[in-house]
Amino acid sequence: IVVERQLEAQGVSRHDLGREEFVKKIWEWKEYSGNTITSQMRRLGASCDWSRERFTMDEGLSKAVNEVFVSLFEKGYIYRGKRLVNWDINLQTAVSDLEVISEEENGKMWHIRYMVKDSAESIVIATTRPETMLGDVAVAINPDDERYQHLLGKYLILPLVGREIPVVADDYVDAAFGTGCVKITPAHDFNDYELGKRHNLEMINIMTLDGNINENAPAKYQGLERFAARRAIVADLEALELVVDIKPHKLMVPRGDRTGVVIEPLLTDQWFMDMDKFAARGLELVESGKIRFVPENWKKTYDQWLEKIQDWCISRQLWWGHRIPAYFDDAGKIYVARSREEAEQQAGQRNLRQDHDVLDTWFSSGLWAFSTLGWPEKTEELEMFLPSNVLVTGFDIIFFWVARMIMLTEEFTGEIPFKDIYINGLIMDAHGEKMSKSKGNVIDPLDIINGISIDDLVAKRSANLMNPKQAEAIAKQTRKDYPDGFLAFGADALRFSLATAATQARYINFDLKRIEGSRNFCNKIFNASKFVLMNITTHRELVGTSNAADKSLIDNWILLELAQLITAVDEGFKTYRFDLATQQIYEFIWNQFCDWYLELAKVNLQSADRAVRAATIDTLISVWEAVLRIAHPFMPFLTEEIWQVLAPLTDKKATPSIMLAQFPVAADYFDLKQTADAGEITSNASKHNVADNIKFLKEIIVEIRNLRAEMNLKPSENVPLFIKLQPSETQDNSARINQFAAYIQSMAKVSEISFVSSFEGLDFPIKSLPLVELMLKVEIDVAVETIRLSKEIEKHGKEVEKLRLKLDNPKYLERAPANLVALDTTRVNELNGVIAQLQAQLAKLA
Known part of the structure; x- marks a missing residue:
């Protein structure tokens, strides 16, 4: 797509260049973009054996792709047929279900009257795609719907076309939905396609690969673009008073994940792979525990997809990719072979034409675990590295890649491709949106590592867009999100950040x-x-x-x-x-x-x-x-x-x-399994004694620091410490504290330590711990301290007064969130506690 956009900017199409020259342009882009990816990985510090770098279009891997295709064809798992596929009008190719994104959009539901043949009676059908009615071949009702039983076996006259179409009964129809009558267009709807096969209905394709109405429709509509045809058809139906109603309707619209164009179900000749056997084996390998998903919940996702799997459409009508090793003679007979020479031997002639289609990119990617190791040859690498320990990947390609690697690796090597599948979260942009070039919100790790100015960042994000009209909006959003661009944070900071964010969540917002x-x-x-x-x-x-x-x-x-x-x-x-x-x-x-x-x-x-x-x-x-x-x-x-x-x-x-x-x-470094006996309990190497003593030391230092903060002591001011010991039957805490004395004096800024039996007569703040009470002896200017404490009491009192006004207001209590009311109440209680302490200190000074 990117290369085609670049050519369009020059006023050239791929058809102007021709297949060979266009593929050369893509190779040039591959070298650029591929080198960008590897330079990112190297700069991030990926410790790979770079001599083993591979690309799916490399000669060795291409040989493996051909071998697998031919082998599967010979075993009967690959076949060619005309079937309904997702067709991308812009890409001019079939795309898999996984490459289609369906999102709810506002649309319309047209209610159209179909007349019963040789009768004044009619029925009403509802559709969101009136242009497809040109390809209708039947109307279906539920077999238990008594309203329409008398119409079974009769025919309707298709409006605008005049074709006679039968009324058929099928359990697929929901009698309670809409009018209970469903128009059947097998060549343009997946559900209709299956129903059409069950009833041996004709399949009439009314659309070209470009999305225009073809010769199978009335002449008036031929050549019209599909949505223009929709408008013309609705207008003509209204003129005939056959539109009963038009209602606003929310519907799921399928769009291509790369182009954003509405996908059109079309009947085309494609290559398919029968997946039943492979899906069963894929389920078995994971269920047995030979392959493990981390986190485990992704196994359910994997299972659900394989249990509902359809035959895989593996052909694409593109110019870039592994060309399908199938050859046609003038009569249209197909010869699948490992080479052109082998195909010519099969055909007994040289006048053959190779299929123009290429394989779905995930077909070759599905062989990655073994094709990169020299297969189909028996190599040392295969022996050493298959299976590997772990595959690290994203959940969005479990179906595209992971499942297919499992199935194809086991089929052709008898081995599993990997033991663990670690599914990491997807890094989204700061707003939780998926990063994509089309949105212009991709963050290049090199820009985080090396830094980039805002102007350069804007230029980078708005280049090579699939839709150049988005450039202005992308520039505006980028300047808003990152007004200063990115500083140079270095690779280590980025790596550590990503690791801290790897919480096994599905999505991780860039922060x-x-x-x-x-x-x-x-x-x-x-x-x-x-x-x-x-x-x-x-x-x-x-x-x-x-x-x-x-x-x-x-x-x-x-x-x-x-x-x-x-x-x-x-x-x-x-x-x-x-x-x-x-x-x-x-x-x-x-x-x-x-x-x-x-x-x-x-x-x-x-x-x-x-x-x-x-x-x-x-x-x-x-x-x-x-x-x-x-x-x-x-x-x-x-x-x-x-x-x-x-x-x-x-x-x-x-x-x-x-x-x-x-x-x-x-x-x-330390024996974590040791168990301390009575003789070890005072040892500096005893696990119990070490942990217990350091905890005690830390508590003392922290509480002394808290005392210093409450008393507003300067960091440089060393003051005496009085310690009152609590009774203890098991430990001589004075000996422990003497052992800590130098640490306490250094880290808590204590000039000397004295043990006292009572704090009577010493009017200084006290901190109590389970084993000791602490007091700092500080010479206080009574007048200055009185003023300070009074100001603190006044300040906190004013805050309490403001909060009480809120909490005493019934409207606030009624409208404010419960958690906010709770926070305010807690704050009042905290402030009252602080005021009480300050008042007690003030009383002592008095």
């Missing part, structure tokens, strides 16, 4: 904010790496000198967290939950490693104990190197760059690239 967040995450990783490498430089003499027994509580804690991360990410890969895997990676790097461990590690690296410093620097290196390997499948470029610098400092640089390094194993 620029998500990509911005991923870019910030990349920056976080880069800055964390700088910190790690800086400390390696500072403590170079300590690298590789530590013993496992020297590891502190925080070192063992981050190793425990790392082991849990490896386990979670490994499970994410096994279950194809890439969103959960990336969520775990993000949480570990941003929160556990950067926000907590790096800050805690700073304390250890300043320790006077050389063993503590050595253990922490080695843990820092070991953990970060493992994190780079864990994140690498999602962020290959950044992790490779950092790993090349970091890995030589560990014993992990056994491979030249991180992508060849082994994925981390949890047990190498």
